Amino acid sequence: xxxxxxxxxxxxxxxxxxxxxxxxxxxxxxxxxxxxxxxxxxxxxxxxxxxxxxxxxxxxxxxxxxxxxxxxxxxxxxxxxxxxxxxxxxxxxxxxxxxxxxxxxxxxxxxxxxxxxxxxxxxxxxxxxxxxxxxxxxxxxxxxxxxxxxxxxxxxxxxxxxxxxxxxxxxxxxxxxxxxxxxxxxxxxxxxxxxxxxxxxxxxxxxxxxxxxxxxxxxxxxxxxxxxxxxxxxxxxxxxxxxxxxxxxxxxxxxxxxxxxxxxxxxxxxxxxxxxxxxxxxxxxxxxxxxxxxxxxxxxxxxxxxxxxxxxxxxxxxxxxxxxxxxxxxxxxxxxxxxxxxxxxxxxxxxxxxxxxxxxxxxxxxxxxxxxxxxxxxxxxxxxxxxxxxxxxxxxxxxxxxxxxxxxxxxxxxxxxxxxxxxxxxxxxxxxxxxxxxxxxxxxxxxxxxxxxxxxxxxxxxxxxxxxxxxxxxxxxxxxxxxxxxxxxxxxxxxxxxxxxxxxxxxxxxxxxxxxxxxxxxxxxxxxxxxxxxxxxxxxxxxxxxxxxxxxxxxxxxxxxxxxxxxxxxxxxxxxxxxxxxxxxxxxxxxxxxxxxxxxxxxxxxxxxxxxxxxxxxxxxxxxxxxxxxxxxxxxxxxxxxxxxxxxxxxxxxxxxxxxxxxxxxxxxxxxxxxxxxxxxxxxxxxxxxxxxxxxxxxxxxxxxxxxxxxxxxxxxxxxxxxxxxxxxxxxxxxxxxxxxxxxxxxxxxxxxxxxxxxxxxxxxxxxxxxxxxxxxxxxxxxxxxxxxxxxxxxxxxxxxxxxx
Amino acid sequence: xxxxxxxxxxxxxxxxxxxxxxxxxxxxxxxxxxxxxxxxxxxxxxxxxxxxxxxxxxxxxxxxxxxxxxxxxxxxxxxxxxxxxxxxxxxxxxxxxxxxxxxxxxxxxxxxxxxxxxxxxxxxxxxxxxx
Numbered sequence: 001x002x003x004x005x006x007x008x009x010x011x012x013x014x015x016x017x018x019x020x021x022x023x024x025x026x027x028x029x030x031x032x033x034x035x036x037x038x039x040x041x042x043x044x045x046x047x048x049x050x051x052x053x054x055x056x057x058x059x060x061x062x063x064x065x066x067x068x069x070x071x072x073x074x075x076x077x078x079x080x081x082x083x084x085x086x087x088x089x090x091x092x093x094x095x096x097x098x099x100x101x102x103x104x105x106x107x108x109x110x111x112x113x114x115x116x117x118x119x120x121x122x123x124x125x126x127x128x129x130x131x132x133x134x135x136x137x138x139x140x141x142x143x144x145x146x147x148x149x150x151x152x153x154x155x156x157x158x159x160x161x162x163x164x165x166x167x168x169x170x171x172x173x174x175x176x177x178x179x180x181x182x183x184x185x186x187x188x189x190x191x192x193x194x195x196x197x198x199x200x201x202x203x204x205x206x207x208x209x210x211x212x213x214x215x216x217x218x219x220x221x222x223x224x225x226x227x228x229x230x231x232x233x234x235x236x237x238x239x240x241x242x243x244x245x246x247x248x249x250x251x252x253x254x255x256x257x258x259x260x261x262x263x264x265x266x267x268x269x270x271x272x273x274x275x276x277x278x279x280x281x282x283x284x285x286x287x288x289x290x291x292x293x294x295x296x297x298x299x300x301x302x303x304x305x306x307x308x309x310x311x312x313x314x315x316x317x318x319x320x321x322x323x324x325x326x327x328x329x330x331x332x333x334x335x336x337x338x339x340x341x342x343x344x345x346x347x348x349x350x351x352x353x354x355x356x357x358x359x360x361x362x363x364x365x366x367x368x369x370x371x372x373x374x375x376x377x378x379x380x381x382x383x384x385x386x387x388x389x390x391x392x393x394x395x396x397x398x399x400x401x402x403x404x405x406x407x408x409x410x411x412x413x414x415x416x417x418x419x420x421x422x423x424x425x426x427x428x429x430x431x432x433x434x435x436x437x438x439x440x441x442x443x444x445x446x447x448x449x450x451x452x453x454x455x456x457x458x459x460x461x462x463x464x465x466x467x468x469x470x471x472x473x474x475x476x477x478x479x480x481x482x483x484x485x486x487x488x489x490x491x492x493x494x495x496x497x498x499x500x501x502x503x504x505x506x507x508x509x510x511x512x513x514x515x516x517x518x519x520x521x522x523x524x525x526x527x528x529x530x531x532x533x534x535x536x537x538x539x540x541x542x543x544x545x546x547x548x549x550x551x552x553x554x555x556x557x558x559x560x561x562x563x564x565x566x567x568x569x570x571x572x573x574x575x576x577x578x579x580x581x582x583x584x585x586x587x588x589x590x591x592x593x594x595x596x597x598x599x600x601x602x603x604x605x606x607x608x609x610x611x612x613x614x615x616x617x618x619x620x621x622x623x624x625x626x627x628x629x630x631x632x633x634x635x636x637x638x639x640x641x642x643x644x645x646x647x648x649x650x651x652x653x654x655x656x657x658x659x660x661x662x663x664x665x666x667x668x669x670x671x672x673x674x675x676x677x678x679x680x681x682x683x684x685x686x687x688x689x690x691x692x693x694x695x696x697x698x699x700x701x702x703x704x705x706x707x708x709x710x711x712x713x714x715x716x717x718x719x720x721x722x723x724x725x726x727x728x729x730x731x732x733x734x735x736x737x738x739x740x741x742x743x744x745x746x747x748x749x750x751x752x753x754x755x756x757x758x759x760x761x762x763x764x765x766x767x768x769x770x771x772x773x774x775x776x777x778x779x780x781x782x783x784x785x786x787x788x789x790x791x792x793x794x795x796x797x798x799x800x801x802x803x804x805x
Numbered sequence: 806x807x808x809x810x811x812x813x814x815x816x817x818x819x820x821x822x823x824x825x826x827x828x829x830x831x832x833x834x835x836x837x838x839x840x841x842x843x844x845x846x847x848x849x850x851x852x853x854x855x856x857x858x859x860x861x862x863x864x865x866x867x868x869x870x871x872x873x874x875x876x877x878x879x880x881x882x883x884x885x886x887x888x889x890x891x892x893x894x895x896x897x898x899x900x901x902x903x904x905x906x907x908x909x910x911x912x913x914x915x916x917x918x919x920x921x922x923x924x925x926x927x928x929x930x931x932x933x934x935x936x
Contacts, residue, residue, distance in 0.1 A: 373807055385812060392816050396823035403827065415832045415849035418904050418916060427823065560868040560890045613893065620894040640890040641864060673865055770868045770890045 003166070005183040006077045010070060014161035017062035021110075022143040024056035029136035036129035036226065046129055050121060053136055056143075057114040063146070064111060067104070067160060071097055076188050079168050080104070080160035086190035096200040097191050099208075102324060102341065103146055103160045108205060110142045112212035120216070127236060130223035131216075138215055141348045145341065156344065193586055193616050194624075199258035207255065207278065210248025211316050214285060216240035217292070218313035218352075221306050225359040228366060230302060234292050239800040241289045241309070246793040248282045253525070253786045264623040264638040266774065267533065268782070271424040273328050276401040277319030283394040284312045287387035294380045298447050301384050303360075303367055308387065310356040315398070317352060321345040327404050377452055379445035386438040393431035397424065425533070429487055432526055436490040439519045440466075440497040443505075458505075462497035469496070477535055477777070484534045491530060494523035514796030521789025528782025532634075539572030540637075540773040560640050563592065564676070565767040568603075574635075575603060578769055581642070587612045587624075590639050590769050594628075611638045611771070633777040641770035658741060661757040668752065674760055677710040677738055679717075684747075684754070688720065693731055699724045704744050704754055708735050719744035719756065832904075836877040840907040850903045850912065852877035854895070862891035875901060875912075883907075887914045894919065 031049035148159025224233035260268035288308035325342035374381035502516040540561035563578035625638035739761030746755035860873035905914035
């Protein structure tokens with residue numbers, strides 16, 4: 001069939017760029033390989049490599065621009081465009097659509113590596129050929145992810161330019177495609193509304209730049225092993241490694257901030273496999289950076305420096321495999337759906353793993369021998385210890401995160417632990433303690449050997465100051481857990497000691513203080529994480545009066561609170577009122593006001609929060625939190641249950657009528673619930689004033705006494721059971737304030753049980769939400785720490801660059 | 806013995822500890838029958854909601870209590886008492902994973918994970934009303 005209005009030309013252009021980028025990366029890699037192999041007399045190979053890589057870069061730009069043009073013009077004939085964008089979507093989210101899918105995010109990664117490659121071509125000088133050979137090889141693999149060709153039934157990559165919507169196997173035989181001008185009639189599926197926020201615009205590019213940066217120390221390390229030049233690579237590689245630490249670190253914490261602000265995880269870090277997968281290479285990268293520094297200064301720990309630089313990149317590939325192969329399955333909230341790339345990713349992973357291991361093994365005996373051992377009081381020894389602790393810490397995290405992989409390999413059936421966060425926290429706490437302690441004392445040690453008296457004299461000020469601060473904090477926060485208290489001390493000590501070092505020893509020379517500032521930042525990140533997590537206070541405790549503890553100790557979950565519209569409940573130090581809900585687009589906001597009492601007992605409104613539920617057409621209803629930020633704490637809330645149907649039906653229940661009656665059989669002491677009150681059957685009485693009810697003396701009358709309790713007041717209801725002339729003629733009792741009507745129908749004289757009916761006014765049925773609210777104290781320390789750490793590492797990079805030029 | 810070797814031994818011990826605690830994790834995927842044989846130990850049970858039977862959530866009584874019936878992958882049904890709020894999208898869930906233990910005839914779950922229909926793949930190209 002001839003289709004009208006399709007733009008198939010641009011796809012062909014894009015596809016040409018994809019093929020070119022792959023072929024040129026291959027050419028660059030081969031040329032640079034020979035240039036590196038034959039050393040300096042091979043200018044011609046190097047020239048070919050250079051030109052090929054630049055043209056590869058141009059092709060990648062070509063792919064990126066073509067995909068952008070397709071997204072901006074809504075060419076829905078392409079599956080990628082249809083899948084990730086639509087016409088209504090604001091233009092500012094076009095970037096997010098670009099990298100929402102597997103293909104786009106690989107493209108983002110490739111793009112950053114092109115940028116880095118082009119910079120290295122200019123700066124790497126004699127290292128250019130071997131380093132670029134490695135980077136070009138990585139590019140070959142990344143470019144192959146977009147190829148989308150089928151060789152002997154094996155699909156290699158997924159190509160956004162060649163997969164047409166009407167050819168997609170999932171959408172075969174859709175009648176729409178029998179119309180030649182179908183393209184005029186369709187709209188895209190659109191970007192997942194959950195991702196339509198600014199985090200999706202800034203988080204992925206930062207994280208992928210961090211991923212891309214890890215390739216630089218890797219390439220240099222491989223080049224060093226390959227050229228048997230074991231130490232000279234460290235100097236040019238160090239600033240890149242620091243840059244990787246900064247960008248990847250910020251990228252990871254941005255992910256945490258996103259989870260905290262926009263997703264209802266109930267915190268900034270959930271030890272989710274996807275989060276762990278990027279944290280682990282960051283830890284090893286930090287270790288690598290420190291070992292590289294030791295070797296630059298003292299010539300020690302060379303093997304470990306190589307090992308960690310290579311391992312970091314391998315872990316990046318492994319994390320790519322974990323998050324994109326679909327193996328995590330149900331264990332992660334935000335892994336990519338599988339796109340049949342698992343095999344390809346494994347080949348990619350093993351290829352570089354084998355290259356790394358082979359080169360390390362071959363060169364094992366060529367490593368310069370270390371004749372002297374590091375002194376016990378030397379800076380290099382303790383830095384080495386620190387790096388190894390980071391390695392073990394990352395090993396623990398990745399080993400547990402890989403559970404689905406072990407399940408698959410060993411045919412096990414293990415499920416994730418229920419208390420997985422506690423499990424990780426308990427394991428990581430000692431590591432964090434050792435690391436922060438080393439950060440505190442590290443700079444006070446001198447390379448080679450330290451006069452221990454001098455050291456003690458120097459550090460004592462920070463030590464006692466930190467001890468004092470810790471005691472004050474323990475008192476202020478009412479800390480009871482001794483392990484947390486120890487970490488609290490070591491984190492404070494790390495921050496204080498580095499600040500002291502910066503001002504006293506370096507005399508505030510900001511240029512040289514990069515390391516100290518970065519360490520202060522890191523210590524503050526840990527401090528903020530520790531306090532906000534350990535003193536997290538769930539203020540939405542269950543106040544229903546019914547104890548869930550009675551059901552068993554392990555079920556003491558009572559973190560949810562029920563708020564009925566108009567009622568005021570106490571929650572933590574606030575009094576809260578649920579005002580009502582409103583709909584904006586696909587978001588339903590729940591307005592909750594927070595009050596406090598002033599001296600006279602009057603309610604004063606402090607602030608309002610509007611957590612929302614997004615009626616996400618793709619993921620169902622998704623709760624998004626709303627948080628009130630204060631300097632020293634945050635109030636974080638999200639809706640865990642709400643009746644959305646009443647809103648969707650838009651029923652206004654203002655009528656004064658009574659709803660159909662509900663019948664109850666009660667014995668003395670039983671209680672029942674109306675939508676606004678608890679009703680307790682108190683007693684029966686026969687001594688009633690018959691005149692009041694206009695009854696004659698022959699009538700049999702029994703009155704039931706009910707206590708009706710709403711949130712603030714107590715009422716009474718007294719329906720009367722009457723037998724007059726052998727027929728039952730009950731007299732109703734109403735509680736008009738609550739819109740309740742009682743009727744007393746029967747008494748069973750044997751067991752004393754009575755039958756009543758209860759009617760409520762229709763307007764009574766008030767809206768409610770079930771909500772969770774928690775206070776995170778001092779979480780701002782964490783965000784400030786992140787910024788300080790970034791500033792510190794940037795200063796360190798600048799200092800490195802300044803020194804080397 | 807060098808200091809580095811001592812350090813190495815300590816670290817290998819810690820690493821083995823990490824492996825051991827991971828593999829020693831007793832939480833496994835199971836069905837109701839297996840959970841019933843081991844009352845008091847925790848399992849992850851995968852299954853489907855029985856939509857014919859009543860699912861009771863009375864937030865006014867207890868916002869942290871929700872009862873329903875689930876059929877596990879072997880076809881065995883059990884009453885489930887979830888000590889949490891009713892998940893917002895409960896009715897449309899395709900698959901449920903419960904974390905908890907059997908107590909008598911009831912499965913007491915402390916947490917629930919749900920898979921909603923084709924989280925990523927729903928939606929087919931269709932004609933839009935406009936144009």
